[in-house]
Amino acid sequence: MTEPTRAGFVALIGEPNAGKSTLLNAMVGAKVSIVTHKVQTTRARIRGVAMEGQSQIVFVDTPGIFRPRRRLDRAMVQAAWGGAADADTVVLLIEAHRGLTEGGKAIIEALRQREDLRVALAINKIDKVKADALLGLTAQLNDAYPFTKTFMISAEKGHGVADLKAWLAGEMPEGPWLYPEDQIADLPLRMIASEITREKLTLRLHEELPYQLTVETENWEEREDGSVRIDQLIYVARDGHKGIILGHKGETIKAISKAARLELIEFLDRPVHLFMQVKVRPNWLDEAERYSEMGLDFKDGN
Numbered sequence: 574m575t576e577p578t579r580a581g582f583v584a585l586i587g588e589p590n591a592g593k594s595t596l597l598n599a600m601v602g603a604k605v606s607i608v609t610h611k612v613q614t615t616r617a618r619i620r621g622v623a624m625e626g627q628s629q630i631v632f633v634d635t636p637g638i639f640r641p642r643r644r645l646d647r648a649m650v651q652a653a654w655g656g657a658a659d660a661d662t663v664v665l666l667i668e669a670h671r672g673l674t675e676g677g678k679a680i681i682e683a684l685r686q687r688e689d690l691r692v693a694l695a696i697n698k699i700d701k702v703k704a705d706a707l708l709g710l711t712a713q714l715n716d717a718y719p720f721t722k723t724f725m726i727s728a729e730k731g732h733g734v735a736d737l738k739a740w741l742a743g744e745m746p747e748g749p750w751l752y753p754e755d756q757i758a759d760l761p762l763r764m765i766a767s768e769i770t771r772e773k774l775t776l777r778l779h780e781e782l783p784y785q786l787t788v789e790t791e792n793w794e795e796r797e798d799g800s801v802r803i804d805q806l807i808y809v810a811r812d813g814h815k816g817i818i819l820g821h822k823g824e825t826i827k828a829i830s831k832a833a834r835l836e837l838i839e840f841l842d843r844p845v846h847l848f849m850q851v852k853v854r855p856n857w858l859d860e861a862e863r864y865s866e867m868g869l870d871f872k873d874g875n
């Protein structure tokens with residue numbers, strides 16, 4: 574007899590930088606969500622689809638849950654909790670070397686308020702600590718919350734990822750698959766292209782600036798010769814920011830554009846012509862349209 578098909582949603586939650594995007598990419602086996610060393614890089618509720626036997630696991634990669642101050646931050650937190658509430662299973666990532674931080678405690682406190690959730694614990698970055706340190710941390714975390722199951726993983730090195738994935742597959746409810754088997758992400762290609770450019774900007778620019786800009790893919794043109802022309806706009810809040818992104822004689826934006834183009838060529842597997850323009854829009858952080866482009870809800874007021 575063949576196994577029944579299963580399909581469901583898994584939300585990855587945790588503090589910024591816990592390794593959610595890295596884990597998602599490790600399970601889906603392709604780069605779908607941008608990964609950088611900087612915190613709070615994930616804005617949209619990006620999904621990746623993983624297959625394991627007869628199970629289809631749809632991952633919701635949520636923005637790090639943190640204390641929101643600005644409107645954009647609040648929209649991100651809203652999206653994070655929205656992702657958790659829709660999920661069949663939630664996986665909380667805690668960094669092994671940081672242990673139970675104040676931020677981690679706040680998330681656990683919030684989880685306690687929601688009895689409907691099934692939450693597994695994944696202690697990530699175990700490559701950074703000694704094995705005996707993990708026992709104490711596991712006990713401490715399981716005292717703080719009744720996790721369905723505990724995993725010790727290194728999302729980056731791949732340790733424990735297969736076990737976690739196999740377990741999640743078994744947790745998915747029986748039902749038909751939600752996506753075609755070969756589809757890895759339901760993000761529109763335009764959004765993936767914007768994310769790739771935003772990642773390159775984040776890697777290249779310093780400090781706060783990456784959080785004060787947004788990238789939109791305005792035009793996507795498939796050409797007869799098999800190549801694609803992509804036009805992107807980078808919105809910044811200030812003139813000064815525009816100058817930084819352009820750099821001396823346009824060198825910075827050229828380097829960013831080149832890096833993004835190379836990645837797009839690899840991702841799309843065809844020639845790419847990429848054009849970027851930087852626009853100053855003092856109020857982009859308060860414009861509803863910018864939010865829907867990022868897959869976030871815009872709330873009136875603050």
Ligand SMILES: Nc1nc2c(ncn2[C@@H]2O[C@H](COP(=O)(O)OP(=O)(O)OP(=O)(O)O)[C@@H](O)[C@H]2O)c(=O)[nH]1
Pocket residue numbers: 587588589590591592593594595596607608609610611612613614615635636637697698699700701726727728729730
């Ligand atoms: N040593 C080690 N580093 C890891 C591991 N998993 C992730 N990292 C690193 O931790 C950093 C943050 O990882 P991300 O996957 O971007 O974290 P995130 O939780 O998605 O972050 P936000 O998008 O800011 O919420 C990156 O530099 C990763 O390479 C791991 O298992 N071991």
